[in-house]
Amino acid sequence: MKLATFAALAALLLAAPARAEISVTDLDGRIVTLDHVPDRVALGFYYEDYLAVAGAEGADKIVALSRAPWADWRPGQWAVYTARFPQLATLPDFGNSDDNTFSVEALIAARPEVAVLSSWQTAALGEAGLAQIEAAGIKVVALDYNAQTLDRHMMSTRVLGAVMGQPERAEALAAMYQAKTEDTLSRVAKAGPSHKKIYVELAQKGPGEIGNSYGKGMWAGVIDLVGGENIAKGQIENWGPLSPEYVIAQQPDVILLAGSEWVGKPEAVLLGFGTSDEAAQPKMAAYANRAGWSDLPAIRNKQVYGIYHGGNRTLSDFVYARMIAKALYPVAFADVDPAQELADYYGKWMPVTADGQFVTQLK
8 A cells, every 4th residue: 555655646746737747657557757748648448537537628638449348338328428528439449458359550540649548458458569559659557446446546546637637636536535435434444344245246137147246356346345245255256157056055135236228138237327217126126036036135135236337446436335335334324325426426527417327226
């Protein structure tokens, strides 16, 4: 933690106004130096966090993006942002490392000054890919909100703020995130251990198939943060399905169904931009009616929740941490309204409003 904090501080201290040199230590631990605040950005992931830090004017600086993780993974979110910033829809696409379509050549052809990528994208590119981009005179800055730790969230935000010439806005966002997280942890500490077991499943395939659960990072990181006993821990390295028999044997007290705005998935739990609780409830109920689930504590006690998968690994994920904490410690978080906190976050920091159902509980 000390190393990360020092690196983040160094990033801030070395940041300077536009047209002056900027030097940061990115989330891969590489020192990146730019001559000035870039006017042309290739954006690989963390789209909402980029706009939160850079502000609405940051949209005009995007000259290329990795389109699929935004347009295909979060089509409702993509629709809202392309309505606000129509130019996004026509930008060059440099592909996606998840499906091996990432094209270094396409990224270079867009002539960005800097490529803002996730650490999992830079890992997929490897040293050879990064060297190819940098040989074209393009700086690469890695961010990492996937780790779901306070340190790396804050460091990513500060690095992004330094690069985009918004250190004060980034610092305000980091301070907000830290305050919310520390409030959550304080309430959890005062409440004491809950000893409640949690099962989280990506509710994309419908109840007839088992979706991914998370053993480390992403939702696992959030559950760890708030002291839940994640039944996938030790069973799955990062993400993957748990066996139905194992889930039943573990008798989870809380079940989280991670939903999103998927298209062509008629049985999925749809949550996020443009969705409604009326549509989500029967989809969640179908999961609750799986064979062998009726006697699970989570089902008997009506502790089944829907949670927006697109809100994970972002600056707004403090909301989902507080929702999970509220499920674990209902008295300690009785005055916390995650849905309202999400609306407040978008109202203050984002260029769009969060219209839709992002958190819910099965009735």
